Amino acid sequence: MFPARFQYHRAGSVKEALGMLQQFGDDAKLLSGGHSLLPMMKLRLAQPAHLVDIGGINDLVGIREEGGKIVIGGATIHDQVAGSAVIRSKLGLLAECAAAIGDIQVRNRGTIGGSLAHSDPAADYPAAIQALEGEIRLESGSGARTVKANDFFVDLMTTAIKPGEILTSVSFTPHTARTGYTYLKHRQPASGFAVVGVAALVTLDTKGNCERVRVGITGLGPKAFRATAVESALTGKKPEAATIGQAAAHAADGIDALADIHASAEFRAELARVYTRRALQQAISTIKV
Amino acid sequence: MRVTMTINGQQRSDEVEDRMLLVHYLREVAQLTGTHVGCETSLCGACTVLMNGKAVKSCTVLAAQADGAQITTVEGLAKDGELHPVQEGFWEEHGLQCGFCTPGMLMLATDLLSRNPDPSEADIRHALDGNLCRCTGYQHIINAVQYAARKMRGDARKSA
Ligand SMILES: Cc1cc2nc3c(=O)[nH]c(=O)nc-3n(C[C@H](O)[C@H](O)[C@H](O)COP(=O)(O)OP(=O)(O)OC[C@H]3O[C@@H](n4cnc5c(N)ncnc54)[C@H](O)[C@@H]3O)c2cc1C
Numbered sequence: 049m050f051p052a053r054f055q056y057h058r059a060g061s062v063k064e065a066l067g068m069l070q071q072f073g074d075d076a077k078l079l080s081g082g083h084s085l086l087p088m089m090k091l092r093l094a095q096p097a098h099l100v101d102i103g104g105i106n107d108l109v110g111i112r113e114e115g116g117k118i119v120i121g122g123a124t125i126h127d128q129v130a131g132s133a134v135i136r137s138k139l140g141l142l143a144e145c146a147a148a149i150g151d152i153q154v155r156n157r158g159t160i161g162g163s164l165a166h167s168d169p170a171a172d173y174p175a176a177i178q179a180l181e182g183e184i185r186l187e188s189g190s191g192a193r194t195v196k197a198n199d200f201f202v203d204l205m206t207t208a209i210k211p212g213e214i215l216t217s218v219s220f221t222p223h224t225a226r227t228g229y230t231y232l233k234h235r236q237p238a239s240g241f242a243v244v245g246v247a248a249l250v251t252l253d254t255k256g257n258c259e260r261v262r263v264g265i266t267g268l269g270p271k272a273f274r275a276t277a278v279e280s281a282l283t284g285k286k287p288e289a290a291t292i293g294q295a296a297a298h299a300a301d302g303i304d305a306l307a308d309i310h311a312s313a314e315f316r317a318e319l320a321r322v323y324t325r326r327a328l329q330q331a332i333s334t335i336k337v
Numbered sequence: 338m339r340v341t342m343t344i345n346g347q348q349r350s351d352e353v354e355d356r357m358l359l360v361h362y363l364r365e366v367a368q369l370t371g372t373h374v375g376c377e378t379s380l381c382g383a384c385t386v387l388m389n390g391k392a393v394k395s396c397t398v399l400a401a402q403a404d405g406a407q408i409t410t411v412e413g414l415a416k417d418g419e420l421h422p423v424q425e426g427f428w429e430e431h432g433l434q435c436g437f438c439t440p441g442m443l444m445l446a447t448d449l450l451s452r453n454p455d456p457s458e459a460d461i462r463h464a465l466d467g468n469l470c471r472c473t474g475y476q477h478i479i480n481a482v483q484y485a486a487r488k489m490r491g492d493a494r495k496s497a
């Protein structure tokens with residue numbers, strides 16, 4: 049099994065890649081880790097005439113701290129995010145999420161920019177990016193813009209990225225004090241993709257009440273979303289089991305749940321509620337007040 | 338296009354089709370047929386090789402993407418006629434039956450032990466997530482990786 053013919057181009061810089069995108073127009077696709085695109089090309093679900101490989105661009109790889117933010121280059125592999133000392137200590141939710149993606153080999157090739165651009169409804173990163181309110185930087189020939197996570201995911205495998213744009217980095221505010229988090233997913237046994245995945249982030253105030261609650265859910269609907277009904281039902285409250293359960297019951301509110309051979313829409317919605325409850329409980333249990 | 342890479346310590350350079358997958362390059366051009374093709378869909382891990390020291394599924398990497406890389410295949414594990422500890426582990430602990438999955442298992446185990454010299458059974462099971470074996474039921478594979486881990490730690494102590 050191999051892809052239809054195409055011309056391969058390795059870009060040495062973002063500028064060069066942008067030039068190639070301009071030159072080849074709609075016939076070109078960016079190639080990062082290739083772990084979503086190459087399988088699709090083998091199945092001939094995608095047949096681009098030109099591949100612009102951005103995987104080797106140094107400026108797109110790595111993790112840096114900048115003006116109080118943590119910035120991750122678009123072509124940084126999942127394994128590097130999962131193993132980074134900075135991410136593990138200051139943005140643990142993202143490290144946990146990256147470590148839950150696929151298997152070692154997938155994490156050694158797949159990249160954060162590729163995962164977000166591809167925006168598979170069962171991908172893990174989008175849940176954490178939503179919960180962490182990540183900011184996505186897009187560059188094109190005419191400049192750069194930053195898109196908030198909530199505006200980035202548009203629909204099934206559709207994002208705010210416009211033709212000719214490259215996702216160059218994602219930036220995050222580090223976790224604050226008295227914050228607990230976890231990423232929990234019901235794995236699809238063959239691939240490891242999330243049937244449903246829940247990223248939960250809770251900050252308690254000094255009295256032990258929930259000051260800030262963020263819940264990102266993937267797998268349930270056509271795109272990852274923030275479960276704002278859950279968040280507001282818990283904010284300001286004491287994190288007691290009953291209260292958490294009542295809040296988590298809103299996890300699937302207003303979502304048109306997907307159905308496939310792995311799970312019916314009803315089962316997915318139930319998984320979302322159960323995993324939201326568990327994720328919130330687990331996140332809160334790790335907070336040291 | 339022309340690709341140049343170092344495979345098991347030897348550099349080679351060939352003219353290939355842009356769409357050629359690394360696994361086909363290794364097997365058909367470099368004639369290293371130890372790397373197996375199983376599912377061709379990135380799921381079974383039989384095609385696992387090390388690319389710049391990291392385990393990757395070579396059915397889901399273009400030869401072009403590996404241009405300039407260091408590749409290690411199962412043929413590169415043994416040194417001077419001596420089995421690598423992971424190979425010895427599979428031999429001693431009966432870590433295979435038909436052997437189809439074995440090259441991929443060996444390469445994955447090499448990556449795992451380079452990050453974690455003392456993995457627990459749970460660590461090993463978790464690491465084997467992307468490698469399927471239809472024969473052994475995995476238990477002997479886990480024993481084999483544990484054997485290799487012990488051997489490699491022992492050797493490290495001796496040389497330290
Ligand atoms: C066996 C297997 C199991 C997997 N399991 C999981 C899992 O459990 N959870 C999970 O979340 N994912 C999983 N994945 C997907 C994996 O994480 C992919 O690597 C990821 O979704 C895509 O990243 P990539 O770098 O490989 O992107 P590519 O495949 O290179 O690209 C994907 C798409 O994004 C575009 N693109 C890439 N980079 C950019 C950029 N910087 N800017 C704009 N557009 C860009 C490409 O043009 C393409 O359309 C799995 C994949 C495989 C093969």
Ligand code: FES
Nearest residue numbers: 375376377382396
């Ligand atoms: S042949 Fe590559 S993963 Fe199965």
Ligand code: FES
Nearest residue numbers: 434436470471472
């Ligand atoms: S030994 Fe036969 S597939 Fe593993």
